[in-house]
Amino acid sequence: MLAKRIIPCLDVREGRVVKGVQFEDLVDAGDPVEAASRYDLEGADELTFLDITASHENRDTILDVVRRTAEAVFIPLTVGGGIRTNEDIRRLLNAGADKVGINTAAVFRPEFVQEASSRFGSQCIVVAIDAKCVEKDAHGQPIRWQIFTHGGRKPTGLDAVDWAQRMENYGAGEILLTSMDRDGTKIGYDLALTRAIAQATTIPVIASGGVGTLQHMLEGLQQGGADAVLAASIFHFRQHTIPECKLFLQNRGIEVRL
Amino acid sequence: MITVIDYGSGNLRSVAKALEKSGGRVLVSQRPEDIRQADRILLPGVGAFGDCRLNLEKAQLIEPVLQHIQAGKPFLGICVGMQLLFGEGHEFGIHPGLNLFSGKVVAFDKTMPDPHNPAMMLKVPHMGWNRVRQNRPHPLWAGIPQESFFYFVHSYHGLPDQPECTVGTSVYGIPFCAAIARDNLFATQFHPEKSQNLGLKILENFLSWSP
Numbered sequence: 001m002l003a004k005r006i007i008p009c010l011d012v013r014e015g016r017v018v019k020g021v022q023f024e025d026l027v028d029a030g031d032p033v034e035a036a037s038r039y040d041l042e043g044a045d046e047l048t049f050l051d052i053t054a055s056h057e058n059r060d061t062i063l064d065v066v067r068r069t070a071e072a073v074f075i076p077l078t079v080g081g082g083i084r085t086n087e088d089i090r091r092l093l094n095a096g097a098d099k100v101g102i103n104t105a106a107v108f109r110p111e112f113v114q115e116a117s118s119r120f121g122s123q124c125i126v127v128a129i130d131a132k133c134v135e136k137d138a139h140g141q142p143i144r145w146q147i148f149t150h151g152g153r154k155p156t157g158l159d160a161v162d163w164a165q166r167m168e169n170y171g172a173g174e175i176l177l178t179s180m181d182r183d184g185t186k187i188g189y190d191l192a193l194t195r196a197i198a199q200a201t202t203i204p205v206i207a208s209g210g211v212g213t214l215q216h217m218l219e220g221l222q223q224g225g226a227d228a229v230l231a232a233s234i235f236h237f238r239q240h241t242i243p244e245c246k247l248f249l250q251n252r253g254i255e256v257r258l
Numbered sequence: 259m260i261t262v263i264d265y266g267s268g269n270l271r272s273v274a275k276a277l278e279k280s281g282g283r284v285l286v287s288q289r290p291e292d293i294r295q296a297d298r299i300l301l302p303g304v305g306a307f308g309d310c311r312l313n314l315e316k317a318q319l320i321e322p323v324l325q326h327i328q329a330g331k332p333f334l335g336i337c338v339g340m341q342l343l344f345g346e347g348h349e350f351g352i353h354p355g356l357n358l359f360s361g362k363v364v365a366f367d368k369t370m371p372d373p374h375n376p377a378m379m380l381k382v383p384h385m386g387w388n389r390v391r392q393n394r395p396h397p398l399w400a401g402i403p404q405e406s407f408f409y410f411v412h413s414y415h416g417l418p419d420q421p422e423c424t425v426g427t428s429v430y431g432i433p434f435c436a437a438i439a440r441d442n443l444f445a446t447q448f449h450p451e452k453s454q455n456l457g458l459k460i461l462e463n464f465l466s467w468s469p
Binding site: 004040067070071074075093095096097098122124174198199202204227257 | 269271272275276279304305306368374375377378379380381382383384385386387388389407409411412413429430451452453454455457458
């Protein structure tokens with residue numbers, strides 16, 4: 001049986017891991033390769049680097065990080081952040097990344113996902129979707145979500161479920177779904193959103209945004225129907241280790257790789 | 259020396275680094291003469307079956323690969339590099355394979371409900387870590403516990419006509435062929451280079467294999 005995947009995410013800026021709360025008060029937290037190796041050793045199923053380097057001239061620092069990681073870590077590595085062209089993708093894959101996450105560029109020009117998946121194959125194209133609730137039912141349950149850009153500040157008018165289906169049709173191999181309402185809150189994933197996207201598509205969905213406890217991960221997989229869960233702070237701040245997380249899930253009937 | 263065949267199928271750095279980590283001296287090449295001189299060959303493969311076949315042909319690598327295999331030298335195929343060994347591939351039309359294993363490569367059924375969660379359709383690609391049952395002992399399985407997890411990412415799988423060629427089976431909706439072997443050929447649908455220590459163990463076993 002296919003195991004549910006636990007994916008630690010590292011925010012990387014100018015070649016260093018940074019930690020903060022909702023991208024504020026960022027502090028240097030060391031070498032990404034060391035952090036990646038530690039997660040690998042602990043039994044992470046994949047790794048994700050989110051490159052948040054702001055200045056254009058320092059964008060190549062991520063390539064060096066990816067190269068060094070690929071020499072030390074033999075589990076799949078996804079790199080996201082600022083990917084706009086096939087050339088950006090080619091350079092990351094050649095450096096040793098296995099998948100790339102496309103976010104804003106897909107919103108601005110959806111055909112980019114088509115071009116990228118036909119050039120490199122769907123298996124390495126992850127479309128990152130940042131969604132926010134725009135309508136709730138009488139009981140206060142979210143029922144409709146839109147795609148937002150700029151860290152959740154800019155609405156696009158695109159319905160999240162329609163968008164996810166369109167991205168699948170355009171060749172996305174996987175969806176990294178982040179609830180902008182929950183991101184950084186530690187109150188759990190938006191399970192209704194996760195479930196809506198997981199049921200509307202036939203590609204794997206990674207749930208992200210809002211994890212504060214191991215119970216939240218269980219809910220994302222069970223009630224949300226996600227194929228994988230991504231988490232940053234719960235692992236970074238050593239609140240839980242990966243083996244703790246996997247044992248917790250296994251004891252509750254989830255197939256994990258231990 | 260092990261030669262990793264470069265025929266434009268994407269990221270070969272991971273596989274080269276994994277082989278080095280497993281103790282191999284690695285050459286990544288697309289020159290037919292390098293393939294002819296290789297002691298061992300690894301055929302990777304990412305992308306569509308037809309494109310991969312076409313790229314191999316264009317680089318004039320089919321002949322040297324077949325000669326290597328006929329000479330009885332060790333050969334390892336990974337992912338589409340395994341699928342290409344079959345008779346034909348049914349991805350975007352029907353394309354001929356190298357026909358070293360009679361059989362075909364077919365798609366997972368996307369319209370099938372997920373047996374573990376009937377509210378969902380089976381997600382395709384089959385992506386992630388799955389258990390592999392070793393159908394019989396093989397030198398490349400040495401030191402690998404039964405039912406170990408390996409990393410998969412694929413939407414198609416091989417259906418060999420001769421079931422005895424299947425040396426590893428996984429289950430995703432249906433049981434499917436996760437590893438195939440005969441004589442000096444071994445091939446995996448999963449990615450040993452992405453499957454952490456046990457994946458590296460398979461590569462290490464390949465490097466010392468004398469079929």
